[in-house]
Amino acid sequence: xxxxxxxxxxxxxxxxxxxxxxxxxxxxxxxxxxxxxxxxxxxxxxxxxxxxxxxxxxxxxxxxxxxxxxxxxxxxxxxxxxxxxxxxxxxxxxxxxxxxxxxxxxxxxxxxxxxxxxxxxxxxxxxxxxxxxxxxxxxxxxxxxxxxxxxxxxxxxxxxxxxxxxxxxxxxxxxxxxxxxxxxxxxxxxxxxxxxxxxxxxxxxxxxxxxxxxxxxxxxxxxxxxxxxxxxxxxxxxxxxxxxxxxxxxxxxxxxxxxxxxxxxxxxxxxxxxxxxxxxxxxxxxxxxxxxxxxxxxxxxxxxxxxxxxxxxxxxxxxxxxx
Amino acid sequence: xxxxxxxxxxxxxxxxxxxxxxxxxxxxxxxxxxxxxxxxxxxxxxxxxxxxxxxxxxxxxxxxxxxxxxxxxxxxxxxxxxxxxxxxxxxxxxxxxxxxxxxxxxxxxxxxxxxxxxxxxxxxxxxxxxxxxxxxxxxxxxxxxxxxxxxxxxxxxxxxxxxxxxxxxxxxxxxxxxxxxxxxxxxxxxxxxxxxxxxxxxxxxxxxxxxxxxxxxxxxxxxxxxxxxxxxxxxxxxxxxxxxxxxxxxxxxxxxxxxxxxxxxxxxxxxxxxxxxxxxxxxxxxxxxxxxxxxxxxxxxxxxxxxxxxxxxxxxxxxxxxxxxxxxxxxxxxxxxxxxxxxxxxxxxxxxxxxxxxxxxxxxxxxxxxxxxxxxxxxxxxxxxxxxxxxxxxxxxxxxx
Numbered sequence: 001x002x003x004x005x006x007x008x009x010x011x012x013x014x015x016x017x018x019x020x021x022x023x024x025x026x027x028x029x030x031x032x033x034x035x036x037x038x039x040x041x042x043x044x045x046x047x048x049x050x051x052x053x054x055x056x057x058x059x060x061x062x063x064x065x066x067x068x069x070x071x072x073x074x075x076x077x078x079x080x081x082x083x084x085x086x087x088x089x090x091x092x093x094x095x096x097x098x099x100x101x102x103x104x105x106x107x108x109x110x111x112x113x114x115x116x117x118x119x120x121x122x123x124x125x126x127x128x129x130x131x132x133x134x135x136x137x138x139x140x141x142x143x144x145x146x147x148x149x150x151x152x153x154x155x156x157x158x159x160x161x162x163x164x165x166x167x168x169x170x171x172x173x174x175x176x177x178x179x180x181x182x183x184x185x186x187x188x189x190x191x192x193x194x195x196x197x198x199x200x201x202x203x204x205x206x207x208x209x210x211x212x213x214x215x216x217x218x219x220x221x222x223x224x225x226x227x228x229x230x231x232x233x234x235x236x237x238x239x240x241x242x243x244x245x246x247x248x249x250x251x252x253x254x255x256x257x258x259x260x261x262x263x264x265x266x267x268x269x270x271x272x273x274x275x276x277x278x279x280x281x282x283x284x285x286x287x288x289x290x291x292x293x294x295x296x297x298x299x300x301x302x303x304x305x306x307x308x309x310x311x312x313x314x315x316x317x318x319x320x321x322x323x
Numbered sequence: 324x325x326x327x328x329x330x331x332x333x334x335x336x337x338x339x340x341x342x343x344x345x346x347x348x349x350x351x352x353x354x355x356x357x358x359x360x361x362x363x364x365x366x367x368x369x370x371x372x373x374x375x376x377x378x379x380x381x382x383x384x385x386x387x388x389x390x391x392x393x394x395x396x397x398x399x400x401x402x403x404x405x406x407x408x409x410x411x412x413x414x415x416x417x418x419x420x421x422x423x424x425x426x427x428x429x430x431x432x433x434x435x436x437x438x439x440x441x442x443x444x445x446x447x448x449x450x451x452x453x454x455x456x457x458x459x460x461x462x463x464x465x466x467x468x469x470x471x472x473x474x475x476x477x478x479x480x481x482x483x484x485x486x487x488x489x490x491x492x493x494x495x496x497x498x499x500x501x502x503x504x505x506x507x508x509x510x511x512x513x514x515x516x517x518x519x520x521x522x523x524x525x526x527x528x529x530x531x532x533x534x535x536x537x538x539x540x541x542x543x544x545x546x547x548x549x550x551x552x553x554x555x556x557x558x559x560x561x562x563x564x565x566x567x568x569x570x571x572x573x574x575x576x577x578x579x580x581x582x583x584x585x586x587x588x589x590x591x592x593x594x595x596x597x598x599x600x601x602x603x604x605x606x607x608x609x610x611x612x613x614x615x616x617x618x619x620x621x622x623x624x625x626x627x628x629x630x631x632x633x634x635x636x637x638x639x640x641x642x643x644x645x646x647x648x649x650x651x652x653x654x655x656x657x658x659x660x661x662x663x664x665x666x667x668x669x670x671x672x673x674x675x676x677x678x679x680x681x682x683x684x685x686x687x688x689x690x691x692x693x694x695x696x697x698x699x700x701x702x703x704x705x706x707x708x709x710x711x712x713x714x715x716x717x718x719x720x721x722x723x724x
Contacts, residue, residue, distance in 0.1 A: 027625075038522070045557070145698075242553075303551070
């Protein structure tokens with residue numbers, strides 16, 4: 001009864017309001033609905049992908065047999081089902097590949113990106129800095145498929161010839177190294193742009209303090225400013241690794257799509273979670289179709305866990321707060 | 324400063340110079356690669372042509388009226404001309420680099436204009452034979468067939484010395500990207516039409532109407548999370564949600580442009596919301612307060628005072644959205660498929676320009692030339708959008724002082 005009276009009271013309140021206020025309430029409601037729609041998509045994504053992705057584990061997949069979830073998460077072979085009548089799908093080695101590649105690409109792009117950011121923010125003359133900022137913006141706006149095209153047209157050839165010089169046969173250049181290079185190029189603009197902002201926002205007093213103590217400009221840049229901007233740089237690394245983990249089309253053009261692994265050697269073919277999802281697109285039903293959603297779940301979990309872990313480390317490391 | 328210190332400082336400085344050079348080097352390498360591979364195919368024909376070649380089998384009626392047109396002076400010296408048939412042929416290469424024989428000129432009184440379709444049982448349907456098509460085979464009653472590999476000169480010689488032909492096989496020049504361009508335009512239009520209103524309304528709600536409470540915080544963070552989701556996951560969602568939905572509600576029977584647009588709209592929502600909110604935030608509160616003090620209600624204030632000042636921001640958001648639609652590939656591979664089509668229907672499969680590149684590169688052997696040409700077009704559009712966004716934001720900053 002209490003609730004009914006409350007609702008009644010509210011209606012009476014609305015009734016007593018004038019026309020303008022009523023419009024406000026309607027418009028407010030309308031905007032609220034838009035907002036709820038926008039916010040609901042992440043829930044839709046999680047629910048639908050989970051529901052679809054769980055099918056291979058709980059049904060017998062038209063006689064092939066259900067996929068063992070433990071083997072799925074830890075195994076080292078990916079055998080496409082319908083062709084081989086197998087349920088031997090494992091992403092264990094692919095998870096290792098994905099993390100390995102993302103980490104290596106970060107090892108390449110983080111130093112280069114941070115140094116570029118330092119150059120733009122502190123070293124370069126104003127005009128050159130402005131030019132470089134435009135270059136970084138352009139690099140960031142190039143679609144990933146163009147990076148993929150560049151990768152398979154230039155980087156694959158380079159890796160193939162490089163391996164040849166070392167006396168190693170690589171499968172047309174499709175390899176860990178090519179994938180790492182493409183991803184490093186793609187994450188470079190993200191890392192540079194965000195690091196640059198954090199480097200620029202380091203307080204002048206810290207900089208002047210260091211200079212006044214007799215440190216040279218370069219010493220100040222490298223020892224004081226970079227370590228003050230630590231948390232921003234770390235944030236850029238987190239974003240960069242997120243992009244590297246989720247990148248799909250460019251990777252699928254240079255990875256070579258290995259069916260077993262994990263691949264740690266630089267010139268061997270490899271596969272990532274995303275490139276695996278892009279295989280076998282012709283299927284529209286059956287296990288080869290459903291398993292993509294299972295890989296999607298794994299990808300989301302991997303990205304989420306990586307983010308949580310890195311953010312935890314960032315909290316521990318980045319104790320110098322920069323405004 | 325000691326000498327040793329100087330040396331170390333210089334080395335460090337040089338390292339930063341080198342690092343910065345990597346970015347510049349990469350950008351110029353990408354542009355150089357794309358242009359050097361793609362410029363050859365870049366012409367109007369590529370943009371207006373179909374991707375799939377259509378083949379025709381033409382044959383002639385019994386009594387042939389030969390042409391009397393002499394060789395026009397405007398013809399290229401490399402074109403071989405048969406006066407009797409009113410036909411000029413030329414050797415050329417197609418978009419995959421194979422040698423072809425192309426129809427360079429047909430006289431208006433050429434008997435070949437009256438060919439009927441041999442595949443049609445009733446022999447009544449006339450078929451179009453026009454300049455720009457490829458002749459792949461001419462068969463005769465009384466002598467051996469001339470094929471593409473014999474070259475235009477011998478083909479014309481054979482044709483000129485015979486009184487009738489049994490069959491002419493010809494086709495349109497394929498490999499064009501008209502279909503993908505149209506699809507891309509459809510995608511841009513439908514996606515923006517869906518995402519822009521929802522995004523702007525959400526931004527207005529979050530910035531103008533929402534109370535500062537826990538529910539608002541949750542709604543905001545749910546939208547924030549969307550930014551970190553990789554596009555291939557959006558593609559999976561499109562495949563699981565929007566494709567079945569559009570099949571049920573429309574006449575579509577597979578992945579289609581509408582399901583692709585809906586997927587892209589979800590990807591764009593956080594981009595549009597953020598850009599619009601940024602521009603709403605810079606509208607000074609005094610404007611809102613004055614409007615309210617003058618007796619306007621919240622709705623009037625929002626639509627008549629706040630939104631007009633936020634228009635440059637919304638425009639920027641739209642341009643960013645267009646750039647994202649043009650560049651998106653992973654999500655679209657799932658949400659509308661990878662089959663390159665010429666007849667575009669919004670209820671059917673087709674490819675955007677980016678997915679067209681992916682299809683070309685996944686082919687065996689990969690068609691790098693055509694892929695690069697499409698990449699040139701994409702890069703040009705992205706460049707243009709970037710410049711426009713910069714100009715808008717510059718003006719915006721100046722106006723706000």
